[in-house]
Amino acid sequence: MRNDFPLHDDEGTSFGFGAGSALRLGDVSYNMLLEAIRGFELLHVPESCSKRFTWYASIPSKRKYFDWSHRRDVLFLCHDEIAESLLDDNPSSFCVVLTDEEQVPDWATLKSRRNRVVIVKQNKRFYSYDSKLQSLFVNDLIWENEMDRVVYNRGRLDRLISLSEDMLGNFVCITDTGYNLIAYSRGIEPPEEGYRYLVDNNCYSEHEVKEIEEQVLANVGEKSRLVFCGPNERHRHPALHYPVFIDNAYLFHVVLVCENGSIESLRDLFLKFMRRVISICNDFWKTTVNLESPWHRVLAGLIDEEPMTEDYIDAQLAKxxxxxxxxxxxxxxxxxxxxxxxxxxxxxxxxxxxxxxxxxxxxxxxxxxxxxxxxxxxxxxxxxxxxxxxxxxxxxxxxxxxxxxxxxxxxxxxxxxxxxxxxxxxxxxxxxxxxxxxxxxxxxxxxxxxxxxxKYYILTEGYDSDLVEFSFDHSILKRLAEEDKAAGTEIAKLVWVYLNNGRNATDTAKLVHVHRNTVLYHISRLEKRFDISFESPLLRSRMILDYHRLLLEDHL
Structure with a gap:
């Protein structure tokens, strides 16, 4: 961006951010504008308007204004003395007009103009209003750029939520097809019991699942689209739901709980957010090649040692x-x-x-x-x-x-x-x-x-003793030693002698005081039981290592 602040000519006219630049200054909707100025004393607002503004310019001078006819979708802030001419000269523009009068000017009631202006009773200095509108555009531009950065870098959904908390100002949560929690607004408290349950248990309750399926999924027709759910007996706040379908497959469910702000403005902000969510979801879908099932997150969570309740793990693995x-x-x-x-x-x-x-x-x-x-x-x-x-x-x-x-x-x-x-x-x-x-x-x-x-891992520096312990505890020889202890047999000792005598059954039989055929029987039985072959030098070297461990522990 060439400039972060308005430029002014000698007459005091503000040319907006980076005048003459071909870049867009964000994408601010009419509903976002109304939300930003709701603290002003409004004399007139259009009954309906679908305008979106890509540029902003303030004109503090009552005597002169700059010709902005070359730029479309501009939002002007100006005084009522120049608003009429400004609107006529810039047919695609929209004005926030400051007036000292107590009523709407006559020119603003004409059909060609009344849906293109918001009339504000001026109670403060011009620059107070200018600062408010500048912040609206700048904050939106920064937010959208940051979200695009996350998408470009193939970032995570929780990062997208985190940098959107200030703009959305309300609790957001994302779940998968099994209603398991994937990401949520960690800086905003869940406003209702159902969402607190989701955060505490990593999944929706049965009541929430039923409500989503009946009120949202039953009406979307397997298409990604926004669904508004008004307040009811269980929810005192309205919510915006957005089920995400990719290749006709239901993949994610995103909810914005509308506790603060107007629904119309939140809807426009939420749709901006969802465009980035869907981009990440599409990339996720391609990367995983449609493999992800809801409970796969449990396996990944166990690997990453994420905090999960036993009930949650059991419920997901039960599938x-x-x-x-x-x-x-x-x-x-x-x-x-x-x-x-x-x-x-x-x-x-x-x-x-x-x-x-x-x-x-x-x-x-x-x-x-x-x-x-x-x-x-x-x-x-x-x-x-x-x-x-x-x-x-x-x-x-x-x-x-x-x-x-x-x-x-x-x-x-x-x-x-x-x-x-x-x-x-x-x-x-x-x-x-x-x-x-x-x-x-x-x-x-x-x-x-x-x-x-x-054996190679143990020879390295800094090996993990817990992992080594786990490995020895799951060895064939450890199992045989435990069975010998329980049954009073000496099969593990027989195998040890067998390996240390060049797998000679006759010599082994003499040393352990059994018949040669008994040695061969036990060796054959172990090979069949574990699908191993004592011909394998790799097997023998690992078993020797296991025996040394058992001898060290005095378990043989």
Whole structure:
């Protein structure tokens, strides 16, 4: 902007902001104008007006005015002595006219002019009115520029709400299709019980859901549009609802609770805000390739350790197969920023075929996360070998994208630790590739499993002891040691001797005082139970590490 303040000629005429510039000075509606000047003593306002103003100019001189016929949609502030000529010379303009009289001037009652003027009884100095209108345009311009910056930078909805609180001046909340809270006005207190419930519980109550479905969604026809809901027995304030549909899919629901200000002005401001919300929603929809389900936010929230009530988590996960699942693995696929959108969508579609379709893929911070789940209590259900070959077939060979994989875990609330495991496994893939190269003569790895990365992770500086503890607690050997303790058996000890004697069943049998066939039986049984092979040097090295941990804890 060339100037933030009016320019004046020698006669005292104000030329507005940056006179002669081709830029727009925001987009101020007639309703916004009325809201800004409602404290003035108004003698006349048009019965109806749909004007929008892109420029503002004040003319304090009663003797002369500047010719603004070259610019359309100008809002003038002037005295009544020059208003008549000003309106005639600028057919698309609109005037806020100051008068010393107690009644509306005769010229303002003519049909060609009465809908283009607001007449104000002047009780203050001219510049008091000028300052008020300047602020209206400047604040709107700054607000719209800031919102556009958020959209351009692919910002978050909560940031858009935060910078809009002063302009909207009322509580705003955004929920998803499951009526789960996504973002809200943190600087403005929820004005009513229903919205307090939403903030406290991260979702609407059953009464609110029913009201939205009956009064809003039933009437919008699967189209994004504004719906006005007046006050009723449950809500003392009217509200503006805006359900967002993208590709005919209901994605978000935005509400502005109209506690302060005129409905007409709030409507115009809210529509400005919603244009930016829809832009972010469209980008979100494309980025997630239509993957997002309402409860996916719970998984992302658990990963990010967001505050959520247990009731909320349980209610959202009840919509899935997760509560009935016995075990999980988490895969993390990292997308290159250069990878075309269409190719990413193909990867996501292919990910739905992993684990025979028993998966929940969802986006998190630009990565594709795939939660594998199984209702089976069989330890082989999500075996490392099975996941390795599955990723190789469906993702790695077709697209060349490798995964980081967590160990098996048994409580979905541990998904944050699993996400860290999968992320670390992918980040530390170099030493595992070197090991593959040394062992097998190639380093073409579709899935980097944390169980094989753990030994390298422990050798790094600053490793997380809680994550290491979690990893050992979910190992095969820890499970065998606990079963031995409960049943009075020594299977874990047998495997330890077997590994340390070159997998020689005869020598193992002599040392543990059992028949050779007993050793082979237990080894075969464990391989089948966990879908493992003691032929694998990777498995053996991890088991040796687990044994050292057990010996350190005196659990063997």
């Amino acid at each position: 899935t197969a997760i509560p009935a699942s016995e075990q999980f693995r988490l895969l993390r696929f990292q997308f290159s920023s250069r990878k075309p959108f269409q190719e990413r969508s193909h990867v996501i579609e292919a990910a739905k075929n992993l684990n025979n379709g028993f998966v929940y893929p969802f986006m998190h911070e630009g990565d594709l996360l795939v939660l594998l789940y199984s209702a089976s209590i069989s330890e082989a259900a999500l075996s490392g070998r099975g996941v390795y070959s599955d990723v190789d077939e469906h993702i790695y060979k077709p697209f060349g994208i490798a995964a980081g994989a967590s160990q098996v875990f048994f409580d979905v609330r541990d998904i944050e630790l699993a996400h860290r495991q999968a992320s670390i496994a992918y980040a530390m893939r170099a030493p595992l590739r070197n090991e593959f190269e040394a062992l097998y003569g190639f380093a073409d790895i579709p899935c980097y499993a944390f169980e094989h990365i753990l």
